[in-house]
Amino acid sequence: MSGVTNERPDPGRVRLVVLFGGQSAEHDVSCVTAKHVVGAADTGRYDLEPVGITRDGDWVRADDARTAIEQGAAALPEALSATGSAIDHETAIVPTTTEETVVVFPLLHGPMGEDGTVQGLLEQAGVPYVGAGVLGSAVAMDKAMAKNVLAAARIPQGRWLSFRSSDLDALPVEEIERDLGLPCFVKPANLGSSVGVSKAHDRDELIAALELAFSYDEWIVVEETIVGREIEVAVLGNTDLRVSVPGEVTPAAEFYDYEDKYLDGRAELTIPADLPPDVGQQFQDLALRAYRALRAEGMARVDFLYEEGGRGPLVNEINTIPGFTPISMYPKLWAASGLPYDQLIDELVALALERHERRSKTRRTSRASRDEPHEG
Numbered sequence: 001m002s003g004v005t006n007e008r009p010d011p012g013r014v015r016l017v018v019l020f021g022g023q024s025a026e027h028d029v030s031c032v033t034a035k036h037v038v039g040a041a042d043t044g045r046y047d048l049e050p051v052g053i054t055r056d057g058d059w060v061r062a063d064d065a066r067t068a069i070e071q072g073a074a075a076l077p078e079a080l081s082a083t084g085s086a087i088d089h090e091t092a093i094v095p096t097t098t099e100e101t102v103v104v105f106p107l108l109h110g111p112m113g114e115d116g117t118v119q120g121l122l123e124q125a126g127v128p129y130v131g132a133g134v135l136g137s138a139v140a141m142d143k144a145m146a147k148n149v150l151a152a153a154r155i156p157q158g159r160w161l162s163f164r165s166s167d168l169d170a171l172p173v174e175e176i177e178r179d180l181g182l183p184c185f186v187k188p189a190n191l192g193s194s195v196g197v198s199k200a201h202d203r204d205e206l207i208a209a210l211e212l213a214f215s216y217d218e219w220i221v222v223e224e225t226i227v228g229r230e231i232e233v234a235v236l237g238n239t240d241l242r243v244s245v246p247g248e249v250t251p252a253a254e255f256y257d258y259e260d261k262y263l264d265g266r267a268e269l270t271i272p273a274d275l276p277p278d279v280g281q282q283f284q285d286l287a288l289r290a291y292r293a294l295r296a297e298g299m300a301r302v303d304f305l306y307e308e309g310g311r312g313p314l315v316n317e318i319n320t321i322p323g324f325t326p327i328s329m330y331p332k333l334w335a336a337s338g339l340p341y342d343q344l345i346d347e348l349v350a351l352a353l354e355r356h357e358r359r360s361k362t363r364r365t366s367r368a369s370r371d372e373p374h375e376g
Contacts, residue, residue: 011353016046017093017104021053021082024110025195031079033324034107039073040341051092052082060084093127103352104129111190114321115141128356130348132320136295140320143221144189153293158314159224171210180224186210188217228307231273233287234333238297238355244333246283248273271336283313290315298351301330
């Protein structure tokens with residue numbers, strides 16, 4: 001690992017609000033992820049408060065999860081349920097006293113959670129939270145915008161096209177076939193976890209894939225098929241960054257789909273990836289460049305395609321709220337890099353507090369400058 005962070009003061013006991021569920025198609029994934037974070041967090045250090053967001057956008061106390069936490073991690077269900085007594089978001093996240101330290105851990109995959117919306121709410125509330133800020137979350141969530149930013153930063157990628165449904169008179173089949181060829185991948189721009197993603201081998205499959213992707217999002221991304229290995233790297237930090245060893249995914253299906261990631265876990269994960277040291281370093285360096293270019297903070301997983309004997313490592317996408325299930329790559333990469341699951345949670349909470357304090361100082365300086373009298 002590189003860029004080891006400095007020692008930070010102990011904030012004492014923290015009320016850790018684990019925010020999960022949400023309104024996106026990845027609601028169920030979030031509920032599974034939250035179960036494992038709650039089960040691994042140190043109850044000697046944190047007062048755990050699971051708060052669910054229903055599919056309709058209502059905030060609730062996750063009463064069943066709260067009861068299970070009191071009984072011990074073994075009593076937790078396979079997935080938390082975003083059901084319980086209604087609560088307004090301010091009550092859920094704002095400290096009850098001036099002495100209380102609250103940190104929010106958003107585990108909301110996809111739109112209305114991973115895309116800067118909830119992060120903006122937390123900024124308005126003045127509450128520390130885990131993960132990227134508003135800008136980094138929003139840019140990384142939108143695959144089309146992220147690719148444009150990475151291109152501007154001269155970070156190598158595969159070829160892609162993006163389309164907006166409202167700009168199209170007809171599906172752009174001929175343009176895709178001409179510029180990218182078949183097979184190709186079709187993705188909603190603002191979803192993760194491989195939801196709505198298809199590999200189109202012929203024109204009929206391409207039409208079906210475009211219609212599916214547009215059913216999830218008005219923006220879509222179409223990518224060339226790259227024959228290569230799938231390599232992933234985890235990054236951790238705000239200003240001083242750490243990078244994990246690279247890992248390799250060998251999908252059980254034709255590509256690393258939803259079932260592989262969250263249900264059956266049949267994909268083969270090789271950690272560390274079998275790479276020459278200099279090539280492994282290339283992946284780590286590119287992961288750090290992509291992380292900085294997209295303004296990520298706290299954590300992110302950078303996904304690559306490796307075209308051996310050709311273009312080399314190509315950034316595919318970056319995930320600012322990666323999965324935390326036992327079969328998820330992000331915590332596995334850190335465990336292999338010397339940072340076990342429970343300590344990873346501690347580090348993320350510490351990073352949330354460090355960033356909040358740093359940004360609070362900036363805001364105080366800005367306010368003081370604004371309030372000072374100016375001549376002229």
